[in-house]
Amino acid sequence: xxxxxxxxxxxxxxxxxxxxxxxxxxxxxxxxxxxxxxxxxxxxxxxxxxxxxxxxxxxxxxxxxxxxxxxxxxxxxxxxxxxxxxxxxxxxxxxxxxxxxxxxxxxxxxxxxxxxxxxxxxxxxxxxxxxxxxxxxxxxxxxxxxxxxxxxxxxxxxxxxxxxxxxxxxxxxxxxxxxxxxxxxxxxxxxxxxxxxxxxxxxxxxxxxx
Amino acid sequence: xxxxxxxxxxxxxxxxxxxxxxxxxxxxxxxxxxxxxxxxxxxxxxxxxxxxxxxxxxxxxxxxxxxxxxxxxxxxxxxxxxxxxxxxxxxxxxxxxxxxxxxxxxxxxxxxxxxxxxxxxxxxxxxxxxxxxxxxxxxxxxxxxxxxxxxxxxxxxxxxxxxxxxxxxxxxxxxxxxxxxxxxxxxxxxxxxxxxxxxxxxxxxxxxxxxxx
Numbered sequence: 001x002x003x004x005x006x007x008x009x010x011x012x013x014x015x016x017x018x019x020x021x022x023x024x025x026x027x028x029x030x031x032x033x034x035x036x037x038x039x040x041x042x043x044x045x046x047x048x049x050x051x052x053x054x055x056x057x058x059x060x061x062x063x064x065x066x067x068x069x070x071x072x073x074x075x076x077x078x079x080x081x082x083x084x085x086x087x088x089x090x091x092x093x094x095x096x097x098x099x100x101x102x103x104x105x106x107x108x109x110x111x112x113x114x115x116x117x118x119x120x121x122x123x124x125x126x127x128x129x130x131x132x133x134x135x136x137x138x139x140x141x142x143x144x145x146x147x148x149x150x151x152x153x154x155x156x157x158x159x160x161x162x163x164x165x166x167x168x169x170x171x172x173x174x175x176x177x178x179x180x181x182x183x184x185x186x187x188x189x190x191x192x193x194x195x196x197x198x199x200x201x202x203x204x205x206x207x208x209x210x
Numbered sequence: 211x212x213x214x215x216x217x218x219x220x221x222x223x224x225x226x227x228x229x230x231x232x233x234x235x236x237x238x239x240x241x242x243x244x245x246x247x248x249x250x251x252x253x254x255x256x257x258x259x260x261x262x263x264x265x266x267x268x269x270x271x272x273x274x275x276x277x278x279x280x281x282x283x284x285x286x287x288x289x290x291x292x293x294x295x296x297x298x299x300x301x302x303x304x305x306x307x308x309x310x311x312x313x314x315x316x317x318x319x320x321x322x323x324x325x326x327x328x329x330x331x332x333x334x335x336x337x338x339x340x341x342x343x344x345x346x347x348x349x350x351x352x353x354x355x356x357x358x359x360x361x362x363x364x365x366x367x368x369x370x371x372x373x374x375x376x377x378x379x380x381x382x383x384x385x386x387x388x389x390x391x392x393x394x395x396x397x398x399x400x401x402x403x404x405x406x407x408x409x410x411x412x413x414x415x416x417x418x419x420x421x422x423x
Binding site for chain 1: 290291292319325328391392394395400407
């Protein structure tokens with residue numbers, strides 16, 4: 001099963017869909033396909049129903065958090081300095097927006113092949129966290145999409161029952177995001193070390209004033 | 211009556227006892243645990259009740275499916291924050307006298323999941339624990355040992371005086387507040403009347419006596 005041929009096949013059958021092949025440089029070479037949110041359900045339905053593919057089993061759904069990051073680059077500019085034109089180096093900061101990613105692992109029980117990995121990315125990590133739900137295509141994604149919603153905060157449009165799965169309903173954060181700050185209950189850490197020791201010391205100085 | 215005289219009398223065929231001994235003897239040998247488990251420790255607890263380890267030898271074979279009929283709560287496994295209010299509620303529903311065994315690293319402190327976002331850092335933050343069993347998970351022998359320790363503890367409880375157990379003391383609470391689900395954590399995060407951790411000098415951790423790392 002070559003992902004290149006699958007990509008070409010999908011593009012031929014679903015007009016307008018934008019696919020991107022994400023190569024995995026490791027020896028396992030588990031490459032994946034990045035779907036666009038607009039055509040994701042159509043592509044997923046095609047993957048499930050196409051006679052050559054028949055990816056009828058979605059074994060795993062998981063999330064990845066890509067926080068926004070600042071990139072520093074040095075740019076050489078010609079500038080007027082004290083009336084003289086000189087070449088000056090400037091440091092420019094550009095901020096790349098983060099995104100949330102959802103990964104699906106697909107197998108075919110009928111054809112006995114797989115896995116095929118497909119991904120979807122949200123626009124950003126704040127307001128544009130909507131993605132289409134693939135639960136209508138693979139029923140097995142239902143609980144796992146709820147888990148991704150719970151822990152990463154991706155909102156799956158079209159999910160039949162999108163509630164939190166592991167945390168309670170009144171909980172506001174998404175604990176698996178990189179910027180999640182866990183509650184400050186570090187009063188008893190008998191074998192604290194590394195980051196836990198740092199947090200425990202901070203807790204002591206703030207809460208207990210010593 | 212001192213033990214020496216009692217022994218002497220029993221050799222002569224006269225059996226003497228006290229109300230306290232009778233009362234504790236009855237309770238010690240018929241402890242009914244609550245039938246619930248939370249994680250992998252529960253598998254060991256189940257094994258303890260089965261034929262090979264046979265907890266019935268100690269009078270604890272009747273695992274009750276209702277807290278109203280149970281005396282002993284074996285907190286066997288990881289207590290998640292979502293589950294903690296239900297565990298406390300079950301404890302509150304048990305009639306006095308009641309005892310708690312905290313089984314395994316997770317129930318004691320959160321264990322390997324202590325720094326996780328969804329795990330309670332020990333059930334003793336909300337309910338009083340009588341016996342702690344370390345281990346991950348503890349073997350059935352460890353649970354039996356803990357059970358025998360609990361039996362010793364019950365056998366020594368005085369019925370009167372300042373050291374009498376909670377259920378004979380009207381001033382002591384029988385029920386403990388059930389935590390509510392908060393925005394970031396359980397509220398309150400602990401019962402401060404109940405949970406008083408040992409003072410550990412965290413700043414000194416990882417250093418020798420002269421303060422060097």
